[in-house]
Amino acid sequence: MRSFASDNNAGVDPRILAALGAANQGHAIGYGADEWTRRMEQAFREAFGPETRAYAVLTGTGANVLSLAALLEPHHAVLCAHNSHLWVDEGGAPERFLGAKLIPVRAKAGKLQVADLAAELQDPKDEHRAQPKLISVTQATEVGTLYSLAELAEIAAFAREHDFYLHMDGARLANAAVALNCSLAELVRGVDVLSFGATKNGLLCGEAVVFLRPGLDRRFKFLRKQGMQLISKMRFVSAQLEAYLSQQIWADNARHANAMAQYLAKAIVDIPGVELAFEVESNAVFVRLPTALIAPLQAHRYFYVWDERAAIARWMTAFDTQTDDIDDFVEVLRQLASQQTLPGPAPHSPPLHEVCP
Numbered sequence: 001m002r003s004f005a006s007d008n009n010a011g012v013d014p015r016i017l018a019a020l021g022a023a024n025q026g027h028a029i030g031y032g033a034d035e036w037t038r039r040m041e042q043a044f045r046e047a048f049g050p051e052t053r054a055y056a057v058l059t060g061t062g063a064n065v066l067s068l069a070a071l072l073e074p075h076h077a078v079l080c081a082h083n084s085h086l087w088v089d090e091g092g093a094p095e096r097f098l099g100a101k102l103i104p105v106r107a108k109a110g111k112l113q114v115a116d117l118a119a120e121l122q123d124p125k126d127e128h129r130a131q132p133k134l135i136s137v138t139q140a141t142e143v144g145t146l147y148s149l150a151e152l153a154e155i156a157a158f159a160r161e162h163d164f165y166l167h168m169d170g171a172r173l174a175n176a177a178v179a180l181n182c183s184l185a186e187l188v189r190g191v192d193v194l195s196f197g198a199t200k201n202g203l204l205c206g207e208a209v210v211f212l213r214p215g216l217d218r219r220f221k222f223l224r225k226q227g228m229q230l231i232s233k234m235r236f237v238s239a240q241l242e243a244y245l246s247q248q249i250w251a252d253n254a255r256h257a258n259a260m261a262q263y264l265a266k267a268i269v270d271i272p273g274v275e276l277a278f279e280v281e282s283n284a285v286f287v288r289l290p291t292a293l294i295a296p297l298q299a300h301r302y303f304y305v306w307d308e309r310a311a312i313a314r315w316m317t318a319f320d321t322q323t324d325d326i327d328d329f330v331e332v333l334r335q336l337a338s339q340q341t342l343p344g345p346a347p348h349s350p351p352l353h354e355v356c357p
């Protein structure tokens with residue numbers, strides 16, 4: 001049964017399996033010296049521009065940490081959202097591997113604001129302070145919202161003005177691009193390095209670190225090896241990424257997952273005690289719901305509780321979510337809701353964007 005826990009709970013797109021099958025012939029030199037990797041690199045140049053340098057890795061955490069490692073020195077600090085994957089969900093990998101300081105910045109509906117970033121500026125001559133040098137934005141955000149192109153341009157201009165690098169965690173970049181109706185290249189304007197996600201949108205496994213300005217990847221191949229993300233049978237990861245880009249799998253799958261999130265959001269609007277916690281802009285539906293409904297609903301189709309204090313759950317749709325899955329889930333939710341006297345969301349619960357570390 002398909003759940004709403006995460007888009008990475010979905011299986012593998014059959015077109016990706018076909019690409020893996022096609023790559024599974026004969027021998028090929030390992031570690032990326034193969035024709036699939038060359039084609040993958042070319043596909044990234046076509047999608048993001050001729051100066052692009054793309055390197056396959058296995059995990060999103062690896063992509064994030066290595067992206068930052070390529071650009072930072074030990075006295076630098078990273079400004080990231082208080083609910084970013086980097087800050088919350090990487091098990092301390094950035095701190096351990098980078099040895100650099102992360103500074104969580106309050107995000108409103110998942111999005112960093114220039115005024116809050118400006119408050120973190122340090123005197124660049126003060127050796128007592130770790131020096132912020134990189135801003136990391138997540139697109140789509142952790143709560144499924146989107147930075148508009150104008151909002152991104154504003155952050156990029158701030159980064160340029162203060163000589164910061166701009167990193168984008170694009171674990172769900174495809175969902176953002178189709179929702180904003182723009183190309184992948186337009187979405188990363190002003191970004192220096194991108195964690196390009198694909199596993200959540202149909203791959204078996206494979207992400208990429210994508211450098212968008214010449215010269216920034218100078219040390220990267222060594223860092224990737226030291227960071228244990230240099231894959232020996234690279235052709236199989238490269239073949240997936242190449243198919244994902246060149247066959248427009250990214251766009252097809254993201255469009256479908258986003259449409260399923262809209263379908264789910266519309267289906268619950270009239271259920272008493274259930275309300276959206278954030279705008280549904282990509283493939284995530286965040287809802288506040290009565291606490292008593294959570295466990296029985298999870299037992300039917302699993303999902304995560306995002307914020308226990310505020311009783312906010314996260315329902316993710318994926319490339320393979322079907323309307324039948326949603327109809328069935330919503331039917332059970334309706335039954336549960338009708339069986340009880342609903343207290344509604346706890347009155348003291350703050351909205352998620354006000355919950356800061």
Ligand SMILES: Cc1ncc(COP(=O)(O)O)c(C=O)c1O
Pocket residue numbers: 058059060061062064085138141142169171172
């Ligand atoms: C925003 C974001 N970034 C990065 C990741 C990378 O995850 P992983 O290291 O599990 O591949 C995830 C996965 O949940 C994510 O949601």
